[in-house]
Amino acid sequence: MDKSPELVIAGRHFRSRLLVGTGKFSSNEVMRDAIEASGSEIVTIALRRVDINNPQDNMLRYIDRQKYLLLPNTSGARDAEEAVRLARLARAAGCEPWIKLEVTPDPYYLLPDPIETWKAAQILVKDGFTVLPYINADPVLAKHLQEVGCATVMPLGAPIGTNKGIKTRDNIAIIIEQAQVPVVVDAGLGAPSHAAEAMEMGADAVLVNTALAVAQSPVNMAIAFKKGVEAGREAFVAGLGKQRVRAEASSPLTGFLGGMKK
Amino acid sequence: MRIWINEEPQEVKEGVTLQSLLNELGFDAATVVVEMDGAIVARDAFATTTLSEGNRLELVRFVGGG
Numbered sequence: 001m002d003k004s005p006e007l008v009i010a011g012r013h014f015r016s017r018l019l020v021g022t023g024k025f026s027s028n029e030v031m032r033d034a035i036e037a038s039g040s041e042i043v044t045i046a047l048r049r050v051d052i053n054n055p056q057d058n059m060l061r062y063i064d065r066q067k068y069l070l071l072p073n074t075s076g077a078r079d080a081e082e083a084v085r086l087a088r089l090a091r092a093a094g095c096e097p098w099i100k101l102e103v104t105p106d107p108y109y110l111l112p113d114p115i116e117t118w119k120a121a122q123i124l125v126k127d128g129f130t131v132l133p134y135i136n137a138d139p140v141l142a143k144h145l146q147e148v149g150c151a152t153v154m155p156l157g158a159p160i161g162t163n164k165g166i167k168t169r170d171n172i173a174i175i176i177e178q179a180q181v182p183v184v185v186d187a188g189l190g191a192p193s194h195a196a197e198a199m200e201m202g203a204d205a206v207l208v209n210t211a212l213a214v215a216q217s218p219v220n221m222a223i224a225f226k227k228g229v230e231a232g233r234e235a236f237v238a239g240l241g242k243q244r245v246r247a248e249a250s251s252p253l254t255g256f257l258g259g260m261k262k
Numbered sequence: 263m264r265i266w267i268n269e270e271p272q273e274v275k276e277g278v279t280l281q282s283l284l285n286e287l288g289f290d291a292a293t294v295v296v297e298m299d300g301a302i303v304a305r306d307a308f309a310t311t312t313l314s315e316g317n318r319l320e321l322v323r324f325v326g327g328g
Contacts (some may be wrong), residue, residue: 022328050289073327090324199285
């Protein structure tokens with residue numbers, strides 16, 4: 001658990017601890033403004049086939065690459081081989097060799113496949129990638145991925161796009177306790193309070209997409225998440241009080257007025 | 263001659279380069295990544311890569327994602 005002011009991933013420093021995704025926004029303009037409002041410095045993107053009937057479509061025009069680190073993901077990959085292929089295509093597109101590794105063979109819950117993720121991570125690390133794997137909140141898997149050289153671990157709070165918050169709290173706490181690399185809580189965070197909760201627990205960062213993109217005002221929601229992340233981080237650094245079963249008076253228990261019942 | 267773009271057939275001129283094919287289709291080559299018959303084609307090789315009958319191209323680009 002690192003209490004330094006900056007987020008450091010693979011030797012690179014970031015002031016913001018909020019990573020944002022770029023999917024599902026109603027327009028590229030709204031996406032651009034929400035990213036700006038979030039204060040994020042790392043934005044995720046995906047690779048897909050071109051639309052041959054819409055050759056001018058290019059969302060990258062809306063992302064200032066001097067300001068944001070592009071973090072391509074391997075979404076759509078169902079096994080290690082597909083994930084490695086997507087990562088290499090992203091690198092060929094001119095991105096820095098950073099990759100959010102996700103392997104999700106199950107279309108209903110989009111839960112990450114731990115075995116295929118681990119296989120792909122080994123290959124990609126050897127190939128020179130900075131690998132940020134999306135995983136279920138499994139502390140043992142997190143250790144294995146760290147051992148093969150992943151730059152972070154990104155455990156899910158709840159399945160992608162569900163907005164349910166941190167349903168994996170106890171396991172995320174163990175991952176945070178044991179991790180030697182930054183822990184980025186990814187997926188399922190639907191409200192700023194969820195992001196604050198992750199940060200209060202000592203997570204190094206969070207990644208949010210759906211909650212911003214589907215809000216009535218993505219820009220305002222981005223501001224709210226920025227504040228949630230900052231509040232949670234401040235609280236973690238400040239040191240939260242211990243929870244207890246019985247009350248402990250905040251006001252002195254001496255010097256009561258005469259005649260008051262004890 | 264016939265090639266395949268993202269699994270769809272496409273008629274193109276004999277001996278066309280990848281660069282000119284992308285231009286003709288209206289793409290800015292700087293925004294597209296190409297796999298030809300399963301191997302990535304480096305962007306600086308687009309102009310010197312000549313297509314031949316039956317080539318299978320995958321053309322991909324970045325989109326929004328989480």
